[in-house]
Amino acid sequence: MATASSLFLASPVATAPTARARSTPSASPARPSLRLRRPSTLAAAAVQAEHQPAVAAAPKPPALPFRVGHGFDLHRLEPGLPLIIGGIDIPHDRGCDAHSDGDVLLHCVVDAILGALGLPDIGQIFPDSDPRWKGADSSVFMREAVKLMHEAGYELGNLDATLILQKPKISPFKETIRSNLCDLLGADPSVVNLKAKTHEKVDSLGENRSIAAHTVVLLMRK
Amino acid sequence: MATASSLFLASPVATAPTARARSTPSASPARPSLRLRRPSTLAAAAVQAEHQPAVAAAPKPPALPFRVGHGFDLHRLEPGLPLIIGGIDIPHDRGCDAHSDGDVLLHCVVDAILGALGLPDIGQIFPDSDPRWKGADSSVFMREAVKLMHEAGYELGNLDATLILQKPKISPFKETIRSNLCDLLGADPSVVNLKAKTHEKVDSLGENRSIAAHTVVLLMRK
Amino acid sequence: MATASSLFLASPVATAPTARARSTPSASPARPSLRLRRPSTLAAAAVQAEHQPAVAAAPKPPALPFRVGHGFDLHRLEPGLPLIIGGIDIPHDRGCDAHSDGDVLLHCVVDAILGALGLPDIGQIFPDSDPRWKGADSSVFMREAVKLMHEAGYELGNLDATLILQKPKISPFKETIRSNLCDLLGADPSVVNLKAKTHEKVDSLGENRSIAAHTVVLLMRK
Numbered sequence: 001m002a003t004a005s006s007l008f009l010a011s012p013v014a015t016a017p018t019a020r021a022r023s024t025p026s027a028s029p030a031r032p033s034l035r036l037r038r039p040s041t042l043a044a045a046a047v048q049a050e051h052q053p054a055v056a057a058a059p060k061p062p063a064l065p066f067r068v069g070h071g072f073d074l075h076r077l078e079p080g081l082p083l084i085i086g087g088i089d090i091p092h093d094r095g096c097d098a099h100s101d102g103d104v105l106l107h108c109v110v111d112a113i114l115g116a117l118g119l120p121d122i123g124q125i126f127p128d129s130d131p132r133w134k135g136a137d138s139s140v141f142m143r144e145a146v147k148l149m150h151e152a153g154y155e156l157g158n159l160d161a162t163l164i165l166q167k168p169k170i171s172p173f174k175e176t177i178r179s180n181l182c183d184l185l186g187a188d189p190s191v192v193n194l195k196a197k198t199h200e201k202v203d204s205l206g207e208n209r210s211i212a213a214h215t216v217v218l219l220m221r222k
Numbered sequence: 223m224a225t226a227s228s229l230f231l232a233s234p235v236a237t238a239p240t241a242r243a244r245s246t247p248s249a250s251p252a253r254p255s256l257r258l259r260r261p262s263t264l265a266a267a268a269v270q271a272e273h274q275p276a277v278a279a280a281p282k283p284p285a286l287p288f289r290v291g292h293g294f295d296l297h298r299l300e301p302g303l304p305l306i307i308g309g310i311d312i313p314h315d316r317g318c319d320a321h322s323d324g325d326v327l328l329h330c331v332v333d334a335i336l337g338a339l340g341l342p343d344i345g346q347i348f349p350d351s352d353p354r355w356k357g358a359d360s361s362v363f364m365r366e367a368v369k370l371m372h373e374a375g376y377e378l379g380n381l382d383a384t385l386i387l388q389k390p391k392i393s394p395f396k397e398t399i400r401s402n403l404c405d406l407l408g409a410d411p412s413v414v415n416l417k418a419k420t421h422e423k424v425d426s427l428g429e430n431r432s433i434a435a436h437t438v439v440l441l442m443r444k
Numbered sequence: 445m446a447t448a449s450s451l452f453l454a455s456p457v458a459t460a461p462t463a464r465a466r467s468t469p470s471a472s473p474a475r476p477s478l479r480l481r482r483p484s485t486l487a488a489a490a491v492q493a494e495h496q497p498a499v500a501a502a503p504k505p506p507a508l509p510f511r512v513g514h515g516f517d518l519h520r521l522e523p524g525l526p527l528i529i530g531g532i533d534i535p536h537d538r539g540c541d542a543h544s545d546g547d548v549l550l551h552c553v554v555d556a557i558l559g560a561l562g563l564p565d566i567g568q569i570f571p572d573s574d575p576r577w578k579g580a581d582s583s584v585f586m587r588e589a590v591k592l593m594h595e596a597g598y599e600l601g602n603l604d605a606t607l608i609l610q611k612p613k614i615s616p617f618k619e620t621i622r623s624n625l626c627d628l629l630g631a632d633p634s635v636v637n638l639k640a641k642t643h644e645k646v647d648s649l650g651e652n653r654s655i656a657a658h659t660v661v662l663l664m665r666k
Contacts, residue, residue: 064413068290068440068512069382076422097422111417115382121417124393160513160559171568191508195555195565200520200541202648204424216438216660218512286635290512290662291604298644319644333639337604343639346615426646438660 067154067219069116071108074212076204083211085163085170086177086194087139087184092168096211099128099135104213105163105194106138109181110145112159112215117152142184149219157218158191165211170196289376289441291338293330296434298426305433307385307392308399308416309361309406314390318433321350325360326435327385327416331403332360332367334381334437339374364406371441379440380413387433392418511598511663513560515552518656520648527655529607529614530621530638531583531628536612540655543572547582548657549607549638553625554582554589556603556659561596586628593663601662602635609655614640 077083081095086105096102110122119125126133126141149155161181163170170177178194185192199205205212299305303317308327318324332344341347348355348363371377383403385392392399400416407414421427427434521527525539530549540546554566563569570577570585593599605625607614614621622638629636643649649656 064379064442066288066440066510067380067413068438069415070292070384070436070438070514072384072386072419072436074419074422074424076424111384112382115384115415115417116380118380118412118415123417123419157508158511158560158562160556162514162516162555162559164516190562191511193513193559193562195559195567197516197518197567200518200654202518202520202654204428206648210422210424214436214514214516214658216512216514218440218510218662220508286601286664288510288662289602289635290660291637292514292606292658292660294606294608294641294658296641296644296646298646333606334604337606337637337639338602340602340634340637345639345641426650432644432646436658440662 063153063221065221066157067116069112069114069215069217069219071111071113071115071215071217072212073104073108073111074205074210075102075104076210077208083168084138085173085211087137087180088173088177090168090170090173094208100126100133100141101135101138103138104211105161105177105181105215106142106184108213108215109159109161109185109217110138110141112217113145113149113156113219116217116219117149117154119148119152139184146185150222153222154219155222156185156187156191157220158193159185159187159215159217160193161195161213161215163194163196163211163213164199164205165196166198166201166206166208285375285443287443288379289338291334291336291437291439291441293333293335293337293437293439294434295326295330295333296427296432297324297326298432299430305390306360307395307433309359309402310395310399312390312392312395316430322348322355322358322363323360326433327383327399327403327437328360328364328406330435330437331381331383331407331439332363334439335367335371335378335441338439338441339371339376341370341374361406368407372444375444376441377444378407378409378413379442380415381407381409381437381439382415383417383435383437385416385418385433385435386421386427387418388420388423388428388430507597507665509665510601511560513556513558513661513663515555515557515559515659515661516656517548517552517555518649518654519546519548520654521652527612528582529617529655531581531624532617532621534612534614534617538652544570544577544580544585545582548655549605549621549625549659550582550586550628552657552659553603553605553629553661554585556661557589557593557600557663560661560663561593561598563592563596583628590629594666597666598663599666600629600631600635601664602637603629603631603659603661604637605639605657605659607638607640607655607657608643608649609640610642610645610650610652 075096075098077094078097079094081097082101083090083092083095084101084103087103096104107122114121122141125144126136174194174196178189178192181194182189182192201207204210297318297320299316300319301316303319304323305312305314305317306323306325309325318326329344336343344363347366348358396416396418400411400414403416404411404414423429426432519540519542521538522541523538525541526545527534527536527539528545528547531547540548551566558565566585569588570580618638618640622633622636625638626633626636645651648654
């Protein structure tokens with residue numbers, strides 16, 4: 001999915017719009033008419049943060065014994081494109097419109113792992129404004145996330161992913177996808193779960209116009 | 223979001239409709255034609271539960287070492303309204319239609335924390351039928367949730383939030399939003415994660431008609 | 445929801461389409477024009493995996509101290525059908541179109557528990573191609589999931605569920621649903637949380653044409 005976060009490294013041309021913290025009155029719920037701006041450091045901070053090298057920004061996480069993460073991704077389905085799910089090229093009449101290979105499952109697993117670690121997300125590390133990732137195989141992103149996880153001192157506890165798509169049937173490919181996911185994660189099948197649901201023919205997901213995935217992960221301190 | 227749960231303190235006028243537990247046959251999956259009603263205590267219980275003070279209802283949680291929570295919130299975007307995300311007023315041509323300030327990120331963080339603790343949700347504690355919360359700054363709700371978390375003997379392990387909106391780009395504000403979230407949570411940035419995804423121009427989220435957020439939290443026993 | 449995963453036991457007639465693993469170049473992100481097929485074992489594996497008894501496939505999970513799971517389910521709402529939520533028959537003018545009783549809450553709790561354990565999902569264990577489950581009371585599925593959880597050596601830590609529906613108000617029934625859920629789980633109310641959100645009148649969920657639920661669970665090693 002062209003992620004809003006993928007625009008984290010916004011084009012330098014666009015002047016960074018300034019955001020204003022809302023003054024936060026102690027108890028009274030009524031909002032003050034005059035919204036206090038923080039000093040202009042807010043604008044500077046927003047710009048400065050934006051251009052900091054994505055991966056270095058996150059401070060060293062405290063040694064939590066466990067960390068939870070959630071990833072979500074959605075791609076539009078367009079006729080004639082390949083449908084890659086979990087690194088497996090699934091025969092179908094349409095596939096994902098994306099900068100990379102549009103693998104919603106791998107993207108959302110990557111975001112769940114990076115999210116659990118408090119690290120920059122997939123759009124920050126692999127921005128879709130970077131030609132290097134044009135048509136990229138998402139297993140490249142997966143290997144980076146797994147590397148960062150081990151470097152941060154964590155390993156996968158377990159992972160539970162839910163694919164949402166109306167067609168095609170995923171069941172014939174479930175174990176193949178899961179085993180490829182296990183390979184990429186370096187994890188035992190019993191801690192890597194995948195299930196698929198339809199969207200009952202409603203909305204873009206149910207009308208075969210898009211595909212989405214949710215993943216939750218529990219990481220464990222090594 | 224005007225939550226169905228926000229109607230927990232349903233107006234006293236509406237007679238509480240009665241719900242019937244479905245008789246649950248031991249093994250045979252076929253549903254009995256006659257659905258047995260529990261004694262009318264069910265209706266009384268539903269009404270009685272409804273008018274119990276929201277916060278007192280939940281019994282003292284057993285001392286689990288960890289608790290997981292998930293929050294979801296969605297608001298419609300309407301032209302001319304402010305767009306407040308994580309307490310930051312983001313420059314945009316539209317904002318959230320809500321009883322409070324419509325801060326989907328803070329609402330869903332609050333619901334994830336209260337949900338993890340098994341406490342009444344944001345709609346029960348701050349019902350949108352209460353004029354006090356009209357236009358309220360959602361940091362008020364956040365402070366209450368954090369207070370209840372500490373009172374229940376828990377602290378934040380880590381939090382992973384995903385914003386879903388088509389526009390504007392969130393990247394220029396990500397660190398500002400995250401640092402405000404850390405302030406409200408009293409937490410280190412490395413355990414508070416935020417990412418944003420678009421909805422690829424499909425459905426209300428992709429057509430810039432709504433904004434949503436998912437948050438997962440892992441709470442730790444103090 | 446008629447789950448894509450419910451078709452796991454695909455009708456034997458349909459020849460199993462073959463999926464091809466995408467060749468995964470070491471570093472270079474550019475996708476090779478020629479996609480290497482794994483040997484035809486891939487096709488055999490897909491068919492063979494499909495017809496394996498659903499429950500036996502999953503190897504014995506390693507003794508993780510905690511496991512996280514996420515379930516999602518959605519059903520279309522159609523006039524004149526019963527609306528069963530958490531085993532409670534909620535008075536409404538429409539209900540879920542489903543093979544079983546269409547209880548999105550119980551289905552998604554089952555999928556969260558099975559997902560946390562890395563076991564086959566609700567569609568694999570109770571396929572909607574099986575006449576035995578026609579109109580089935582979803583508490584049958586819940587009891588099986590709880591049985592499998594205990595057999596795997598785990599118990600419920602805590603559970604946080606979010607119902608998404610525009611109508612009717614769930615608040616009058618929240619405690620009744622929650623207590624039925626606790627009965628089915630054999631769990632204390634303080635570790636079983638339920639909240640409801642509307643979808644702000646947008647998309648199928650907001651237009652009263654569907655109902656959905658998300659559930660996260662944290663399971664603990666006994």
